[in-house]
Amino acid sequence: MIHRTLGAHIERWPVRGAFTISRGAKREVEVVVARFDENGAVGRGEATAIYYHGESAASVLETIVSHRTDLEAGLDRMALQEMLPRGAARNALDCALWDLEAKRSGVPVWRLAGLPAPRPLETAFTISLGAPERMEADARAVATLPLLKLKLAGEGDIARVAAVRRGAPGARLIVDANEAWTGRDVAAEATALLPFGVELIEQPVKAGEDHLLDGVNSPIPLCADESCQDRADLDRCIDRYAAINIKLDKAGGLTEALALAAEARAAGLELMVGCMLATSLGIAPAALVAQGARWVDLDGALLLAEDRPQAMMAEKGILSAAGPALWG
Known part of the structure; x- marks a missing residue:
């Protein structure tokens, strides 16, 4: 019983x-x-x-x-x-x-879900939004990490990206506009970022206003974040975005996230797997979805002042797999 x-x-x-x-x-x-x-x-x-x-x-x-x-x-x-x-x-x-x-x-869990055994993942590390000099200093402090993600705000973004590139000349860069490019020329903004080696732009326009991207020829792939919660949102992302950012909190769990990943791949979309601020307990299930994703942004626990016992460890930007004492 x-x-x-x-x-x-x-x-x-x-x-x-x-x-x-x-x-x-x-x-x-x-x-x-x-x-x-x-x-x-x-x-x-x-x-x-x-x-x-x-x-x-x-x-x-x-x-x-x-x-x-x-x-x-x-x-x-x-x-x-x-x-x-x-x-x-x-x-x-x-x-x-x-x-x-x-x-x-x-x-x-990986075996229950029919997935391959999880491997360590190269994760982005987030540089918070700030004045260019502040973001440059923050980037310089983590310049040895392989992948940095910059938070942007619209006005002054080119200066922010240039500053981070000065601070971390060898890192790969992705940027998150957090909807702040609504009303701006997205293709022109993206073109201005090309000299800095930016390889992905998240959520340039407000969710629900994705039609603003119709006909936009961005030289840097665009990624839907707020615009893609679960499978119900995929149709409006196809032909407007090159990738989607899957987060378990948006999707409503690992079950839907795995289904969303499969359907997105079948539709020809690239995958990014991200997270909210969370401890390693919240990151561990997302790491299963992230196996094979082109971009991984699972630094939510790394941005906290402390984490749980049996936490997932990160060294030089490589996030370890979770142990069963933590989750799964």
Whole structure:
């Protein structure tokens, strides 16, 4: 007989310094942890609220506990996809159910999902938005890392990218406009970044205004982030973007993220796998989706002042695979 209990709570983790994008700065992140205890096995999942969807840690927690009866009665992952919409609450629960199945069966999640064994990943490291001189100094401090991701804001972006290139002349660069190029000439902005070796531009225009990219011939590939949450958004991305950024909190868990990755590849889109600010517990499931992605941006835990025990380690920009004591 199955005896399952659900626990869920909010945790607060300090950010190292501050994490700044065009929408503001954060000095701590609130994550929601869901936990299933079933016949001696424990499964955990972590999620970060998607603030630009109006989610908060409190609302995510409320959603999780409001479904306690069904979840404790043995609801499985497939039924979960029908019960909850995409978003952070479903992500925490979906990942906890994957972890529970792995712990209960003794079979790792990658094998349960029919994936190859995970390998270490080269991940981007984010340079927060700031004045060019500040971003140059931040880039210089991590100049030996292989891949840097710059947060941009529209006005003054060329100076920011030039400054980071001075600070880290050998690093590969990708940039995230965070919708700040709405109303700007995207092709011209991208052309101006060519001398600095930028290889990808994330979310140049506001989500929902992707038609502004119709006919835009960008010399640097464009990547949908806020414009692509799950498979329902793929059609509007095709022919406008060259790539999509998959995040488990947006997609609503590992189950949907894997399905989204498969359909995106079939549609000819390149893959980037990213994350919100999170501990290694939130990063571990995303690392499975990131196997084989062209760009990996899983530095959410690296930007925190501290991390969990059994954390995923990073050395010279290479992120280790998660151990089963952490997740999966």
